[in-house]
Amino acid sequence: MKSNAILLAILTDPVFVMAVSFSFAMLFLSAACHKFTDLPKFRSVLGGYDLIPEKLLSMAHLLIPALETAVAMALLTAGTRQVAALGAISLLLLYAFAMLLSIRNGRTLQDCGCSLGAVKQPVVVGLVVRNMGYAMLAVLLLVSPSARALEGMDLISVAGLVLMLSLFYAIANVLIANQHTSRELFHD
Amino acid sequence: MIDTLLISNIVSWIFMVGLSVVVFALARQIGVMHERIKPVGALSLGKVIKAGEAAPQFTLPSLNGGSVVLGGHAPLSQSTLLFFLSPTCPVCKTLLPVLKSVQDHETGWLRVVLASDGKEAEHMAFIREHRLEDFPYLNSTEVGMAYQIAKLPYGVLISSEGVVVSHGLINNREHLESLIEAKMLGFASVQELHRATAH
Numbered sequence: 001m002k003s004n005a006i007l008l009a010i011l012t013d014p015v016f017v018m019a020v021s022f023s024f025a026m027l028f029l030s031a032a033c034h035k036f037t038d039l040p041k042f043r044s045v046l047g048g049y050d051l052i053p054e055k056l057l058s059m060a061h062l063l064i065p066a067l068e069t070a071v072a073m074a075l076l077t078a079g080t081r082q083v084a085a086l087g088a089i090s091l092l093l094l095y096a097f098a099m100l101l102s103i104r105n106g107r108t109l110q111d112c113g114c115s116l117g118a119v120k121q122p123v124v125v126g127l128v129v130r131n132m133g134y135a136m137l138a139v140l141l142l143v144s145p146s147a148r149a150l151e152g153m154d155l156i157s158v159a160g161l162v163l164m165l166s167l168f169y170a171i172a173n174v175l176i177a178n179q180h181t182s183r184e185l186f187h188d
Numbered sequence: 189m190i191d192t193l194l195i196s197n198i199v200s201w202i203f204m205v206g207l208s209v210v211v212f213a214l215a216r217q218i219g220v221m222h223e224r225i226k227p228v229g230a231l232s233l234g235k236v237i238k239a240g241e242a243a244p245q246f247t248l249p250s251l252n253g254g255s256v257v258l259g260g261h262a263p264l265s266q267s268t269l270l271f272f273l274s275p276t277c278p279v280c281k282t283l284l285p286v287l288k289s290v291q292d293h294e295t296g297w298l299r300v301v302l303a304s305d306g307k308e309a310e311h312m313a314f315i316r317e318h319r320l321e322d323f324p325y326l327n328s329t330e331v332g333m334a335y336q337i338a339k340l341p342y343g344v345l346i347s348s349e350g351v352v353v354s355h356g357l358i359n360n361r362e363h364l365e366s367l368i369e370a371k372m373l374g375f376a377s378v379q380e381l382h383r384a385t386a387h
Contacts, residue, residue, distance in 0.1 A: 153194060160201035167208040174215040181222040 009146070015154050017081075017145040019161030024088055024138060025075040026166060032068035035061075049102050067091065075141075085141035092138065096131035103128070126176040237335050239354055243346045244334045251311055251325040256301055258331070260350040267353070269300045269367070270344040272337045275314035279359055280341045284318050286361045291322065294368070297348075305329040343367050 010016055035042045043061040046052060052060050071091060074084030103125060237243075245259035262268065271287060273280035291300045303326040304311060311327050314320070335344060335355075344355040345367045354370040356363065 153197070156198060156201065160205065163205050164208060167205065167212060171208065171212050171215055174212065174219055178215060178219045178222065181219060185222055185226065 011140055012143055012146045014145045014148055014150060015157050016161070017141060017143075019158045019165065020137060021075045021081055021085070021141055022158065022162045023165040023169075024085075024134075024141070025072040026162065027134075027169060028068045028072035028075070028088065028091075032065040032072065035065040035068070049098055050105070051098055051101060082142055082144075085138050088138045088141075089135050092131045092135040096128045096135070099131070100128050124176060124180050126179060130172055130176065237344065237352050237355055239352055241352055243344070243350050243352050245350070246328070246331055246334075248326050248328050248331070251308065251315060251327055252321055252323065254324070256324040256326055258301070259346065262299075262348045262350070264299075265297075265348040266299045267297055267348050267371070268346040269298055270303055270331075270335075270346060271300060271358070272303050272332060272335070272340055272342040272344075274304050274306070274340050275310050277340045281318070283341055283358060283361075283364065284320070286364055287323070290364065290368075298368075299324070301326065303328065303331050305332055345371055347371070 039061060042065070043057060046061050046064075047054075047057055067087070068091065071084050071087040074080040075088065243259040245257075247255055247257050250256050257263075258268065258270065269290070273283075287300055287302075290298070301324045302320065305327060308327055311325065315325060335342075339357055341358045342355070343358045343364060345353045347353050354367045356367060358364050358367075
């Protein structure tokens with residue numbers, strides 16, 4: 001019981017909540033930037049999913065990065081954090097659902113349009129699982145953090161956690177992409 | 189005490205971040221390596237021979253005795269791997285063990301024919317030195333001219349019906365296997381297979 005109480009204390013501590021919400025804000029902001037810098041490409045990737053009618057495509061390809069930016073901004077302030085967390089969870093699950101449908105329909109997309117562009121990321125089941133994991137992490141942001149005055153030391157913890165979470169995100173992406181290329185290469 | 193904890197905490201963060209950067213770099217390197225070792229296959233050079241066309245017909249004496257028929261319907265419905273080499277080409281020598289193993293393992297459907305040109309005595313010495321007595325060995329400029337072989341070692345795979353299936357410059361075992369693999373998959377070259385599967 002005691003370890004559960006400690007875990008709960010950590011998960012609802014402002015340091016943890018701040019670090020997770022800042023990391024998500026960075027994730028959504030970079031995703032939106034990546035889409036805004038090459039809108040025509042994102043439009044064609046979105047069209048490749050074949051889930052949105054052609055007429056709505058030109059609106060959707062602007063709406064999605066705009067929503068991502070809004071979620072990222074709202075995650076940065078404590079007052080709007082919980083609403084933003086709901087938005088983040090919906091977006092993550094929406095992407096997971098879209099990728100799952102495209103895998104089910106046997107469409108092999110060369111790029112899911114979700115990475116930062118550095119790595120070509122094909123749509124695979126690993127990405128669906130990854131998004132579900134992120135959505136679960138974002139659920140933690142729905143709980144109000146415990147009230148505690150933050151000290152200088154806490155800022156180091158927040159900075160370290162944000163850095164680590166971003167790195168883990170990058171590593172997860174690379175490993176999923178590697179798994180796909182190795183499967184292609186060795187036919188297993 | 190607080191200072192000690194503070195310092196140990198900061199040092200821990202630095203090392204954790206550093207280690208994660210290393211893990212990221214290693215994972216990325218694996219990805220880059222996957223890209224690098226993608227099979228490229230033998231490079232087809234000749235403009236005269238095209239995959240899918242009938243191979244020119246020859247009946248020529250072998251330096252190892254008997255005569256060799258190239259092109260047309262093969263009597264034992266065996267395919268032919270025509271391998272162009274030269275006693276003076278170092279890469280050719282490194283491929284001889286590979287050719288022997290291909291000859292041993294694929295003997296049911298494939299016969300390996302070596303082809304070269306030049307002084308007969310040099311070729312006889314080459315055969316003795318590398319124990320190539322089991323291969324039909326052609327010493328003929330005509331065959332090389334017919335296929336316009338400019339670079340060695342070069343392989344041409346001819347089907348049992350006398351049709352050129354695939355051909356290419358062979359520099360290693362993988363290139364040689366790519367000719368056979370291209371035949372198994374029904375493509376003229378591994379590059380063509382990549383092109384077909386890329387979309």
